[in-house]
Amino acid sequence: MFTLIKREIEQNIILFAIAALYAAIFIGTIVVSVIERQAHSSSPMGISNTMMLALVFYLPLTLSLLSAITGLVQMYTDRDKKLSAFLSTLATTRIHILLARIFTGVLTILTVLLPVVAASAILLQLFHPAPVSGIYTAFFMRVFAVTFLLALACYCIGLQIGWNRGIVITITTALFLTIALFSLLIIKGFGLEGCLILAVIIVASLARTWRKFISTSL
Amino acid sequence: MKSSSNYIINVLAVGFLALLFLSVPLFWACKLCQGTLYAVEWHYQSVEVRPSGFVPELDSEPNTVSQSAIATYMPNEIILIGLGLLQNDPLSSELYKTASYYAIRDPNNKIRTWHLVYFDKNLGLVVHCDLAKTGRAGKRKWHKSEYLYAGPEGVADTAEKTLGRFAGPLILQRGSTARFGPSSVLIFDGKVRRFFKIQFDRASVIKGPELGKDYHPVQINSLRKNREFCGGIRWQQPYRQATPQEQEEWEKEQGRVEIYYDYEPSYRSTRYSPIRRRGPHNVNIGPDVKAYGQLEDILVLDKSCRIRRLDAETLEFVGSAGSLPVPPPKLHPVTTDGLLAYTVAPFFADGRELGIACSSVSSDASALAVSVFDPNGKPLGSNAKVRNPLDSPGGPGLIVTKFLLENLHPPVLALAGYFTRSSFEPSAGHRALFILPNALAPTAARNTYADDIGMRIWIELLMILPSIILSLLLTWHLRTNATTVGLSQKAKFYWTIGTIAFGLPAYITYRLTLPKIKLVTCASCGKARRPDMEKCHRCGGKWHAPELTPPAWRVIAE
Numbered sequence: 001m002f003t004l005i006k007r008e009i010e011q012n013i014i015l016f017a018i019a020a021l022y023a024a025i026f027i028g029t030i031v032v033s034v035i036e037r038q039a040h041s042s043s044p045m046g047i048s049n050t051m052m053l054a055l056v057f058y059l060p061l062t063l064s065l066l067s068a069i070t071g072l073v074q075m076y077t078d079r080d081k082k083l084s085a086f087l088s089t090l091a092t093t094r095i096h097i098l099l100a101r102i103f104t105g106v107l108t109i110l111t112v113l114l115p116v117v118a119a120s121a122i123l124l125q126l127f128h129p130a131p132v133s134g135i136y137t138a139f140f141m142r143v144f145a146v147t148f149l150l151a152l153a154c155y156c157i158g159l160q161i162g163w164n165r166g167i168v169i170t171i172t173t174a175l176f177l178t179i180a181l182f183s184l185l186i187i188k189g190f191g192l193e194g195c196l197i198l199a200v201i202i203v204a205s206l207a208r209t210w211r212k213f214i215s216t217s218l
Numbered sequence: 219m220k221s222s223s224n225y226i227i228n229v230l231a232v233g234f235l236a237l238l239f240l241s242v243p244l245f246w247a248c249k250l251c252q253g254t255l256y257a258v259e260w261h262y263q264s265v266e267v268r269p270s271g272f273v274p275e276l277d278s279e280p281n282t283v284s285q286s287a288i289a290t291y292m293p294n295e296i297i298l299i300g301l302g303l304l305q306n307d308p309l310s311s312e313l314y315k316t317a318s319y320y321a322i323r324d325p326n327n328k329i330r331t332w333h334l335v336y337f338d339k340n341l342g343l344v345v346h347c348d349l350a351k352t353g354r355a356g357k358r359k360w361h362k363s364e365y366l367y368a369g370p371e372g373v374a375d376t377a378e379k380t381l382g383r384f385a386g387p388l389i390l391q392r393g394s395t396a397r398f399g400p401s402s403v404l405i406f407d408g409k410v411r412r413f414f415k416i417q418f419d420r421a422s423v424i425k426g427p428e429l430g431k432d433y434h435p436v437q438i439n440s441l442r443k444n445r446e447f448c449g450g451i452r453w454q455q456p457y458r459q460a461t462p463q464e465q466e467e468w469e470k471e472q473g474r475v476e477i478y479y480d481y482e483p484s485y486r487s488t489r490y491s492p493i494r495r496r497g498p499h500n501v502n503i504g505p506d507v508k509a510y511g512q513l514e515d516i517l518v519l520d521k522s523c524r525i526r527r528l529d530a531e532t533l534e535f536v537g538s539a540g541s542l543p544v545p546p547p548k549l550h551p552v553t554t555d556g557l558l559a560y561t562v563a564p565f566f567a568d569g570r571e572l573g574i575a576c577s578s579v580s581s582d583a584s585a586l587a588v589s590v591f592d593p594n595g596k597p598l599g600s601n602a603k604v605r606n607p608l609d610s611p612g613g614p615g616l617i618v619t620k621f622l623l624e625n626l627h628p629p630v631l632a633l634a635g636y637f638t639r640s641s642f643e644p645s646a647g648h649r650a651l652f653i654l655p656n657a658l659a660p661t662a663a664r665n666t667y668a669d670d671i672g673m674r675i676w677i678e679l680l681m682i683l684p685s686i687i688l689s690l691l692l693t694w695h696l697r698t699n700a701t702t703v704g705l706s707q708k709a710k711f712y713w714t715i716g717t718i719a720f721g722l723p724a725y726i727t728y729r730l731t732l733p734k735i736k737l738v739t740c741a742s743c744g745k746a747r748r749p750d751m752e753k754c755h756r757c758g759g760k761w762h763a764p765e766l767t768p769p770a771w772r773v774i775a776e
Contacts, residue, residue, distance in 0.1 A: 056303070057303075177239060180238075180239055180242045180243070183242055183246065184238075184242060184651075185302075185303065186301060186302065186303045187242070187245060187301060187302055187303075187649050187651065188302040188649060188651075189301070189302020189303050189304075189649075190302070190303075191302060193302075193646075194302065197238070197651075200234060201234075201235065201238065203231075204230070204231035204232075204234045204235050205231070205235065207227050207228070207231040208228060208231045208232060208235070211224055211227065211228050211231075215224075
């Protein structure tokens with residue numbers, strides 16, 4: 001299993017590099033905006049508008065697209081180069097291959113999300129005195145939780161769509177479904193409703209992907 | 219068995235995804251229709267009470283050409299009703315529910331200290347702390363100091379047990395701002411059903427009497443909900459016609475264009491909005507009216523939409539201030555939970571209270587109402603407006619489009635929208651994806667026959683008739699296809715029930731989960747049959763394989 005994961009990471013190293021670079025740029029943007037606000041603001045309440053917009057809108061949007069692309073690339077490459085057919089001849093099962101793939105996808109999402117969460121927490125503690133930071137902590141925890149679920153849902157959709165042949169239809173369908181999922185965030189917001197719907201989407205998508213991957217001839 | 223359970227899991231997974239990815243585009247399409255309707259219907263339209271009743275002596279003068287009025291309007295932002303991303307601003311949700319902050323300016327205006335008051339759920343106490351920015355220029359940071367803790371029994375520097383604990387749910391007075399000293403904080407503890415006035419500067423807590431069971435305060439002092447969807451309350455001055463001499467002087471100075479100012483109170487501050495008009499000069503005869511000033515008593519809004527006055531010293535109710543207007547149709551007793559938005563504004567002139575004005579928006583944003591009360595809570599006037607989209611340009615077309623889009627939803631969910639309408643929080647109903655409580659069908663059924671539940675259900679079924687017809691058509695097509703493909707009778711039965719109940723998403727699910735099997739021609743009946751089944755599912759004929767019959771002759775080696 002560890003070998004499979006290692007192989008998946010090596011194969012998708014470019015995606016990890018893109019994710020790390022994106023996280024670095026994103027953190028840099030919010031740090032600059034927070035420092036700028038800190039220098040000019042006379043109120044301890046409220047946070048930088050740029051940081052708020054970045055965390056509430058841009059991060060979910062870009063991370064969901066990145067995740068969908070990750071899932072799509074993983075499955076399309078597998079189908080195109082018949083990687084699973086080759087791996088199945090070795091001492092492993094399809095379930096292990098799929099689990100290793102999903103683990104790698106989750107790792108890609110966390111490569112972006114975890115540094116952003118850590119940076120936001122540090123900025124909040126540094127530039128907002130407790131209990132002001134405590135009031136915002138609950139809100140940001142919800143934002144990051146929903147962002148993670150949204151990214152995971154888009155990744156699972158990418159896994160499903162990537163198994164189809166036809167690159168144009170695959171990309172178009174994945175783009176449409178990702179935008180539809182992101183619009184779900186606009187509709188439902190960062191509340192419990194959104195979390196529940198995204199969780200059911202993830203379970204349904206993974207169930208369908210699992211069934212398709214296990215039963216399709218390689 | 220395992221393959222059948224896998225198939226069921228696959229169908230359920232695909233079914234949910236099909237329902238979701240159909241509902242999202244339909245939501246946006248309906249939102250577009252709804253938003254266009256609102257923009258056309260409510261733009262520049264207001265609801266007013268004229269005469270306002272605040273200045274009856276001026277309104278009844280014979281020279282008065284325009285009486286005073288209280289007006290409210292539907293803002294353009296109504297298009298964005300209920301969108302979840304806009305409801306999750308931390309500054310308008312968690313922070314303002316149990317926290318309040320205000321600034322105190324040092325008399326010599328050199329140091330500005332912020333004070334934060336909030337309810338600490340873990341401690342069960344209301345906490346007050348000072349926040350000041352200190353440090354060198356360019357490296358200034360916020361520092362907190364001087365914590366004070368307040369419980370039901372007193373105020374102290376530490377969170378002592380002798381202070382007692384607030385049990386909650388807590389309602390905190392919002393929007394307190396003081397310039398030359400800390401203001402008191404008024405809270406209502408829902409468990410012990412009392413008001414508490416915490417005076418941090420005097421380190422004292424005043425306890426009010428216990429309220430009866432029929433009192434359910436929901437807000438104190440700043441009475442508003444979803445302020446971005448409830449237009450501000452405007453005061454319009456009374457005018458009299460100018461004398462010929464005044465007219466002549468005005469024309470010499472201004473030309474024939476008059477500019478006058480009306481108050482447009484907002485939640486931040488009062489502001490003037492200049493309004494131009496042409497024509498004969500009218501003279502403003504009204505007093506200098508201000509909104510959102512400081513009342514002697516504190517306004518408390520009850521869940522039943524009644525507004526009461528609370529004595530700031532004794533914390534006892536001293537009378538009624540009025541009530542929130544109930545937008546039509548007034549079918550059932552409405553609570554504050556049943557209104558999409560409301561706002562209350564007290565009005566003052568020359569330091570004297572004139573009364574309060576209240577406006578509210580119905581749960582489905584189809585009606586706007588305003589009412590005015592004098593300082594004793596006596597009603598001075600009220601008005602309401604229900605939107606009629608058929609009168610607006612393009613309205614009938616938009617209504618028909620919205621109706622058809624809503625009928626693409628599953629019939630069972632459309633019926634659920636009718637029966638669960640009252641259990642939805644109004645703004646949640648505007649972001650519903652699957653069960654639509656504000657759809658045209660449940661709204662029409664609710665508004666048509668208020669008391670006859672049988673007729674309301676009939677109206678609901680009539681309004682979702684296109685959806686039912688679509689479901690039946692899809693079911694017929696599905697059964698035909700299932701017979702061709704060779705699904706078992708049991709599978710056909712479940713698919714039939716599912717498609718009648720869930721309509722288009724169920725049909726899409728059927729098509730996506732259909733086994734991809736190439737049918738061959740049956741030698742017995744000539745129709746398509748499945749090659750993976752032993753017998754033809756149409757005629758029951760077996761496979762003919764004459765080449766498998768051994769020949770009668772044998773080769774015998776010599």
